[in-house]
Amino acid sequence: MDIQVRHLSKTYGHQKAVDDISFDVHPGEILGFLGPNGAGKTTTMKMIAQYLAVETGDILIGGLSVKDQTLKSQIGYLPESNPLYHEMPVIDYLEYVAALQGLSKEKIKERVREMVKVCGLDVEKHKQISELSKGYKQRVGLAQAMIHDPAILILDEPTTGLDPNQIIEIRELIKNLGRHKTVLFSTHILPEVEATCDRILIINKGKIVADGTAGTLRQQAQGHEIHHIRIEDGATQEILSQVRALPSVQKVEVLDPGKNKFEIISKPNMPSNREVFQLCVQKHWVITELIPFETKLEDIFRDLTMN
Amino acid sequence: MDKILVIAKKEFGSFFDSLVAYILLVAFLGFSGFFTWIQGSDIFMRREADLDVFFSVARWTLFFFIPALTMKMLAEEKKTGTIEMLLTKDVTDREVVLGKFTGCLMLVGVALLFTLPYYISVAWLGKMDHGATLTGYLGLLLMSAAYIAIGLFASSITNNQIVAFLLALLIGIFFHLLFDFLAAGSSGWISDLFNTLSLSNHYDSISRGVLDTKDLIYFGSITAIGIFLAEYFISKR
Numbered sequence: 001m002d003i004q005v006r007h008l009s010k011t012y013g014h015q016k017a018v019d020d021i022s023f024d025v026h027p028g029e030i031l032g033f034l035g036p037n038g039a040g041k042t043t044t045m046k047m048i049a050q051y052l053a054v055e056t057g058d059i060l061i062g063g064l065s066v067k068d069q070t071l072k073s074q075i076g077y078l079p080e081s082n083p084l085y086h087e088m089p090v091i092d093y094l095e096y097v098a099a100l101q102g103l104s105k106e107k108i109k110e111r112v113r114e115m116v117k118v119c120g121l122d123v124e125k126h127k128q129i130s131e132l133s134k135g136y137k138q139r140v141g142l143a144q145a146m147i148h149d150p151a152i153l154i155l156d157e158p159t160t161g162l163d164p165n166q167i168i169e170i171r172e173l174i175k176n177l178g179r180h181k182t183v184l185f186s187t188h189i190l191p192e193v194e195a196t197c198d199r200i201l202i203i204n205k206g207k208i209v210a211d212g213t214a215g216t217l218r219q220q221a222q223g224h225e226i227h228h229i230r231i232e233d234g235a236t237q238e239i240l241s242q243v244r245a246l247p248s249v250q251k252v253e254v255l256d257p258g259k260n261k262f263e264i265i266s267k268p269n270m271p272s273n274r275e276v277f278q279l280c281v282q283k284h285w286v287i288t289e290l291i292p293f294e295t296k297l298e299d300i301f302r303d304l305t306m307n
Numbered sequence: 308m309d310k311i312l313v314i315a316k317k318e319f320g321s322f323f324d325s326l327v328a329y330i331l332l333v334a335f336l337g338f339s340g341f342f343t344w345i346q347g348s349d350i351f352m353r354r355e356a357d358l359d360v361f362f363s364v365a366r367w368t369l370f371f372f373i374p375a376l377t378m379k380m381l382a383e384e385k386k387t388g389t390i391e392m393l394l395t396k397d398v399t400d401r402e403v404v405l406g407k408f409t410g411c412l413m414l415v416g417v418a419l420l421f422t423l424p425y426y427i428s429v430a431w432l433g434k435m436d437h438g439a440t441l442t443g444y445l446g447l448l449l450m451s452a453a454y455i456a457i458g459l460f461a462s463s464i465t466n467n468q469i470v471a472f473l474l475a476l477l478i479g480i481f482f483h484l485l486f487d488f489l490a491a492g493s494s495g496w497i498s499d500l501f502n503t504l505s506l507s508n509h510y511d512s513i514s515r516g517v518l519d520t521k522d523l524i525y526f527g528s529i530t531a532i533g534i535f536l537a538e539y540f541i542s543k544r
Binding site: 046049050051052070072073075077079081083084085086087088096097099100101102144148 | 309310313314317321324325387388389390391392393394395396397398399544
């Protein structure tokens, strides 16, 4: 089931929390939702989950507008702070949520059993939620979101406050789910997005500033290759001026003068390593290191969201 | 309807999980039992086979206890954020409010059921007006429904339970007492208006055994307005 967001806007007082954003999420796709705090991620997710009403623009779930009917039963939603009824035992809570989603009696038993298994809650299932550790609470949160086997999952920062092992477990869980469902999840942890998501959406001040895979974002943001190179048997100044003169090279910087280490940034869409190699052959310089350098997602994120 | 019952059952259950229910039952039965059977103008002193003392004590105990039951129902969910979880499930705002209303009314119903031994004992002791007793219970239920709706409204506009409790009491005291005083202190149509608004007037006429549609409409309207306002305030988000 698709999510189609069309020209969505939302204002709080004078502040535009979400400003005319449009994007699609398709089944079998995991979309990572990135952005600094207060960028409008949570507001957008709340509107898709139909907690907040759509002001202007529209959200279509499987082609139907949320303005015309409630489509809540299609959606599993894990709110940001993972609110739970702390005084309830895990099983009772899951049964309650399942009943709220309108599952039949037999189905409730079956789904609760399955969620306990999938989310690894078996040991803790009879405890009160308040007695659980943060990681287990998070699992209960995920279990309640998935209890009715929704086609769409909206997860607002599902891995905050978890230890690295738990993060990997939850990440694997989301990946597995993402094969059949439409998943939209937000996070601050950038490596997590690369590890989990098929597509990344970065929003800043209510607007979409980037949309694509991690690879295409790198290209869009940078467009040029970066190499770290070490050249022996040549004078630093001569190497610098000769390499600068190459048509495909945009910028050269000396990283370590004693070792003749340079950073070469090529012009957009013009690979420079062949030309550099030819030059070195011609001049009888020896290349002892040549390291292609990837722009980090962190840098892209900073580029797009700092102004 | 199913969803309302699901929510009602959960709320009813959580009263017992949090001991609120036990405290209410013990205190309610304790107070009303003490004044009905033991203290002051009790049944043996008045030598009349009716439950009038019980009804007037119950009226006051419920007046104080109901805000204590309703204060957390929406305010706490708003404070902890569970309302977001609840309202993104396949339920409407109205179902949530009605579910909570029903859960609370069920607890009051149970408290009243526990006073059946009073009724049986009195009926056994003397010749009793069964009709008036029955409408007395009905009056208590209708009054409770109205106060629960007021309490839910108070709980819906704040996320502080104490504020919700005090506000519910404040609104309640007008219906319970102050409209009566105001009616006595004024004349003409203003006095009539306050008389109409006073909950005690309507409650008294029902507990005397007179079932008037006017009274039913009165309790029904307060309940409906309270529920409607609660729904309105939680839908504003």
